[in-house]
Amino acid sequence: MDEQMFCFQCEQAAGCTACTGAAGVCGKSAETAAAQDRLTGALIAFAGQLIAAGRGPAPEQARLLMQGLFTTITNVNFDPAAVDALTRRVHDASPGTGPDYDMQALWREPDADRRSLKCFVLFSLRGMAAYNYHARVLGRIDPELDRFFCTALQAVGDPGQTTDALWQLVQATGEASYRCMELLDAANTGAFGDPEPVQVPLTIEKGPFIVISGHDLYDAQQLLEQTAGRGVNVYTHSEMLPAHGYPELKRRYPHLKGNFGTAWQNQQREFEDIPAPILFTTNCIMPLRASYADRVFTTSVVAYPGVPHIDEGRDFSPVIEKALELGGYAQDTLLPGLNGGSTVTTGFARTAVLQHADEIVQAVRDGKLRHFFLVGGCDGTRPSRRYYTEFARLTPPDTILLTLACGKFRLNDLPLGTVPGTGLPRILDVGQCNDAYSAIRIALALADAFGCGVNDLPLSLVLCWFEQKAVCILIALLALGIRNIRLGPTLPPFLSPGVVRTLQERYGLKPIATPEADLQAILGG
Incomplete structure (x- = not known):
């Protein structure tokens, strides 16, 4: 009899219940x-x-x-x-x-x-x-x-x-x-220093390059060190985007050029016939397609059958040689964001944001800044995730969007400008899920600045989840007593009805509805 699986740890579990057949929705056998x-x-x-x-x-x-x-x-x-x-x-x-x-x-x-x-x-x-x-x-x-x-x-x-x-x-x-x-x-x-705001181009310059995906900044630093002076540029992908905000990476390695593509779940399309190698340092690698499988490398905990793995010595010579062999694009190539943008920003971690704490508090007191939204989390494949793009589009101009993790690729290239009368950017990318601590510290520091509890702030958390790092962020937020979190596109399938009921009673946890209904409920009027 063929082996059958049981897995319900992620948001894409079959039928929103569990993967139970010969393979999971993720492609895991x-x-x-x-x-x-x-x-x-x-x-x-x-x-x-x-x-x-x-x-x-x-x-x-x-x-x-x-x-x-x-x-x-x-x-x-x-x-x-x-x-x-x-x-x-x-x-x-x-x-x-x-x-x-x-x-x-x-x-x-x-x-x-x-x-x-x-x-x-x-x-x-x-x-x-x-x-x-x-x-x-x-x-x-x-x-x-x-x-x-x-x-x-x-x-x-x-x-x-x-x-x-x-x-x-x-x-x-x-x-x-x-x-x-x-x-x-x-x-x-x-x-690598405290992140600093930086604008990151989505244009890939002509010539040899490497795409590095995942979260591990040490891997990124080692690759940048080994490519220095080799005529090979390095582009982040998906989870690695925040590397651009760390001064010890950005300033020391000018060949860290920009970002390739959008969120992780689009890689099978965006890597189609890419003239460069891709290095996966952590999740999220997807089942490979023949059009680019011969130029994929893994390292650290990542592994895929038949793919060259770089061991803990972090000798990335094979990746560099592959980049030189493939040669890159013949001319500069723009790979626009999800909403057509040509650049994105990152690096608005707690130090960068809280430098403007007095300005933010004054803008709220002057009536120029009404509300903060933390909109982000894991991205994924379900069409229902368009909710987050539309939610961001519908937020009023006197509000600020803090965004975090891959969910930001749904909205981080939207042209939302600044809060009128303040010059404060309306979209502040705190980083990846690895930077969730910064987002929490921003919320706690703003509560101190306003002299209130974090649940009394004009702040709403509208989060998307996918995998287990999002789960551990959620459990941390609940342990801190943060209430009224909206979570989607679905609630985790491993949460039983009884546990969901308790989470709703104790913490006000609720599923997302529609962007219009949720904004109405949050802002009223």
Whole structure:
């Protein structure tokens, strides 16, 4: 009998319930899904053995734990052999013996709310592990957080956990998620400086170039260092766009030229016959098409069958040689944004925005600035995501849009100009999901400036989710007590009706409706 999968960790789950056939909507095979389940079961057993040994994980054990969880995120690893090899490494590093946790026990948990809460925690841990992994690469480690990962994983595998205990674990996981985001922010800004606003062209200059996708700024820095003086330009793609705002990258490497294309889910069309190699450093890689499969490289946790993988030594020579071989475009080529724009801006992280805090507060008090919207999150393939573009178009001119993560590609090239009478840009791109800490700090700092709680600010969160980093951001926002978040295009399928009801009662969490109806509800009038 052919292997069947069960996966409902992302927004594109079949029928908005779960992928259960021979392959997922993302293109992941049942074989890969089974390998990822085996890896997760090994990680849960590994965490339990570390706790039983009476100590937190050693640095290398913790790194392996983060790498394993990161590998199971949507659109990261499509290679079952690579996943199984990682599982063997987990077994070799385990301090004790015993059977791995059987993930079928979780997928078949008869109590819908208990299963839902355990999945909320597990999927958040996967997203948190991505942030933790990026921070570790840059030398930032928090042993207390490492221990929490073990405690939470053990709880996911514990059949005796009560619903009340699991709700407490959700709160603790949200608090830890916020700390992971803080750790990554310190790592990125410590290594590359505080982001600064910058206009990024969408024109690809003639000549050899490399497209780098994903979130890992260390990988970007290593590629830029190795391409310096080689006559090869570097262009960010999708999640890597915020690299342009970091001064230690932008100023040191003038061959970091611009951004290629739009959001991750458009790559199969935008990479069609591209005369350059593409380097994937993290998610979101999609199943490859023949028109560009021969010029794709992976590194770090990403793997795809038959694709050359650059190991931890980060020697990108094969990528550079491929760029020189392909030669790039014969003339400058504009690849416009989703709405036809020729440039986008980024770098409006907390330091850049809060330099204007007094100006912002005064504009609100003078009646020139009515409301803030945080509109962003993960992008994806469903047509219903046009909601976010239309929502942005309909926002009044006396409002500001903070935008974050790939959802910004739905709106970041809209010509919305500035807030009349202030000169403040109407669209402020904070960065990617890896920069969510900055967005939260902006909200908390504005609350301080206005002398109120964050829920009393003229601020509304209208978020789109797709994969597990978005889940861990959501759980962090809830743990901080932030209410009335609108979430779409659908609510996560792993949230049971009972859990959704509780989230609505405690936090005012609600699904998006229509742009017109939601704006009316938020602004009135």
